[in-house]
Amino acid sequence: MxxxxxxxxxxxxxxxxxxxxxxxxxxxxxxxxxxxxxxxxxxxxxxxxxxxxGDNLIPGPLRIARTIPELIESGRFFSSFGATLTRIGIGFGLAFLIGIVIGVLTQSRWWNGFFRDAVTISLVSPSLIWALTGLVIWGFEPQGWIFAIVMTTFAVVTVNVAEGIRALPKDLTDMSRAFGVTNWRRQRDIVFPFLAPFVFTALRFGFSVGWKVTVLTEVFSSNEGIGFEMRVASQLFRMDELFAWAISFFIFALVLEKLVLQRYERKFFRWRAEAST
Amino acid sequence: MATVVTTAPSPGRGLPGWVKSPKFARILFPFVVLGIWYFIYYTLDSRIFPAPQTVAVFMWEEITLTSGVRYSSAAENIYVQFGITLMRLTIGFFIALILGTIIGLAVGISKKVDAFFHDWVMGVLAMPALVYALFLGLALGFGNLGPILAVVIAGTPFVIINIREGVRNTPKELIDMARSFEVPQNKITRHVLLPSLMPFFFAAIRYAYAVGWKGLVITEVFASDRGMGWTIKFWYDAHRAHGVIGYAIFFIIFALALEKLVFDPLADRAFKWRPKMDAVQMAEGDFGGVQREGFLLIEDQEIEEGVDTTVAKGGNF
Structure with a gap:
């Protein structure tokens, strides 16, 4: 075409x-x-x-531009990024998987009813309560922050996957049922390929929520990472460092989300838009 | 079509009908959560992790004001704390609404103004609440100003984007036609412009409120000495897990009540005349998954008219 x-x-x-x-x-x-x-x-x-x-209360853009290289030189910059990214990888990775599984389960009306309130609660509640709850139960153990990230993020993934389920071509599933195709084959050959772009969108949205929660959990329960460094900077009243940490990771996440993920999303699923026209 | 589905073999065929109904599953869910809670309670080696009944008693005492806890802030009970938060939220929300509507209209009407603001609006939209919470605490101290500003910062971008989408979605041909039939401008505004803007304005209100609240409670932890966020932090600092979990449940109840008692009836009333909300969902789409609540309830008709909105979501901003 x-x-x-x-x-x-x-x-x-x-x-x-x-x-x-x-x-x-x-x-x-x-x-x-x-x-x-x-x-x-x-x-x-x-x-x-x-x-x-005053420069000490609200550091100007130039001052922050000077602070970031200083942080890189001090060696804390990349180790903090590494720590935070590891947390995101573990926590969000798990939340992503759980979200997809629940999303796929919503094909069944029973599971849909079962998880409906869980998803609603996760969507409307602030990440703060999960961060504090996880922390007060498990202390500094990884379960604490994993719990917080999963509880905040999984619903975002689920909602996007469920939207894919909702748009599932009903004639195909009906036909496969009529011809007695097994459930597993139906999932593999019809549902999963159809869901792929929705899963990608879910990844992007989930990530945008997930990294913020991750940084928040680091404030309460970590001795490294961006959130921890931000808390230390604020306690020492080093506004320039606070802003430098925030802005550098903010830009990093934004670039990852908007440029990398969004671009790949378009690239991978271009055929889909063409097919639908 | 319906017959095909009903004759399809389902895995739990041996079970009675009421067990298989989604309603039963929905009722089952809280009990499963309770079961998991008890399981953790009995297996986790922790001295502070509370049993559900401990938390229930705590919550009851908080509500009936019989706990005898004196908070180390001017606000001494849950109602005052929640009231303070609600007041801050409402003030900040109205500022965000006014500011966002003005900028949103400008951005929607003129492409140049849109280019001027676009990246910065997106930047503020994606900024984690933690950043401005820490900053506002240091810059403005522990008064009301910091938390109110937090709501403004969190809410305004949502209003701007929704109003912008609304302006872009106004039916131009209707306005053109009205002009050519010499309908007076105030009538055009009232009958064409405002009704087409309404759903977007409503979405703006809803999300500005929800996001503003989420940002506010985090800000209250770091930049306030009272309010909901401060209270849950109080229990956390006191290492009282039943307090933290109890307040977490209060938070959830608060959010659900807001949705069910305020926004859902409002939405029903505002859109009685309107058959579908697809366009609104489109504009909501790029907010990191904050979706229309109750979305997971898939009815048969909805499946059939399900519309693929990902294209719009992917290419929106």
């Missing part, structure tokens, strides 16, 4: 097309100019506020 479009010889453009093209170019250029203006405005506003209230 796409190839036939490309093979069309690019004939001479009409005046109308020329005009539209110029208009679009102008639009894109305008967008970038205004975007840049936004950056300049907000960074300047930030610098101005920090100048007025």
């Amino acid at each position: 796409a190839t036939t479009l490309e093979q069309q010889a690019p004939g001479p453009r009409s005046a109308e097309e020329e005009r539209l093209l110029a208009l679009r170019k102008k639009e894109i250029r305008d967008r970038w100019i205004w975007r840049l203006a936004g950056y300049v405005f907000f960074l300047l506003a930030w610098a101005l506020v920090s100048r007025i209230v």
Whole structure:
């Protein structure tokens, strides 16, 4: 489909097309100019506020840009990132698996009824209560923070997978049932391939919630990691370090979420959009 | 179609009908949780982990004000603590709503303004509450201002995005037609613009409130000496697990009550005239999975009209 479009010889453009093209170019250029203006405005506003209230209370962008290399030099930077990423890997990995299993189970109305309230509770409750509950039960043991991450994140994954289940092509499942296809084969050949893009979306959304909880658990129950460093910085009133930790990991997570995951999501499932058109 | 499903073999065929009903499963769930709780209670080697009845007694005493606990803050009981949080939440929420609506309208109408704000709105939206909680505590002390600002920071981006989507979703052809038939502007606003904006405005309210609350309780831990967040931290600092778990359950009850008693009836009323909420779900989609509550209840009709919203979600921002 796409190839036939490309093979069309690019004939001479009409005046109308020329005009539209110029208009679009102008639009894109305008967008970038205004975007840049936004950056300049907000960074300047930030610098101005920090100048007025004092560099120690609200460190300006330049000061933070200087602090990050200092943290890297001190050697704590990468070890903290490593510690936090390990926690995310374990905690969120588990939450992701549990979320998918529950999501797939919602095909059955019985399991759907069973987990319905669990998912609702997990969605509406703040991560703080799970962090503190896990901690007060298990202390600094890994179960504590794993519990917190799982309880906060699994529902996000489940909801996205369940949305895939809801959109499952009913004629296919009905037909497989009518022809007596076994449940396992139906899951493997119809449900799982169909769910793949939803699982990817679930991964992205789950990650965006999961890393925040992880950092929060580190504040209460860790002696390393980004959350721990942020707490120490705030207790020592080192605002520049607090901001440097926050912003560096924030940017890292955002890049991972928006650029890497979103891009791969599009790349892997491009065929799906084409097939549906 | 229905016959195909009913004649399909199901794994638990030998069981009586009521056991297989989803309603039974739903009722079963709390008992399973209770069972797991007892299991942990008897197997975990911990002196502070409470039995369910301990927590129940604690909660009862908190509600009836018979526990005799004196909180080391000006607010001495659960109602005052929750009231303080609710007050902060409401004030911050209205500021966020006003601010977000203004920016959201501007961003929705003009692409240039959108480009100006876009990355920064997304940045604030994705910022963990912990960052501004720690900062506000240090910068503003333990008064009301910090927590209220936390609600504003958490809620405003949600309002902006929803209003923006709402403005973009206004039916342009209807407005064009109204213009060509010389309908006065105030009538266009009232009958075309506002109704099409309503569902998005409502979604904005709902999510700003929910997210604002989540951010607020974390901020109260680090930047306040009273309120719900502070209270659960109080019990945590006192190493009283029954207090922490009891308050965790209070939090859940509070959130569920808010959903069931305030937002669900409001939603029913606001959308009585409207058959579907697909567009709203689309705008809600990119908020990291905060979805319409009660979504998991899959009814047969819903399955048939299920709409694939992932495309919109993936390409939204």
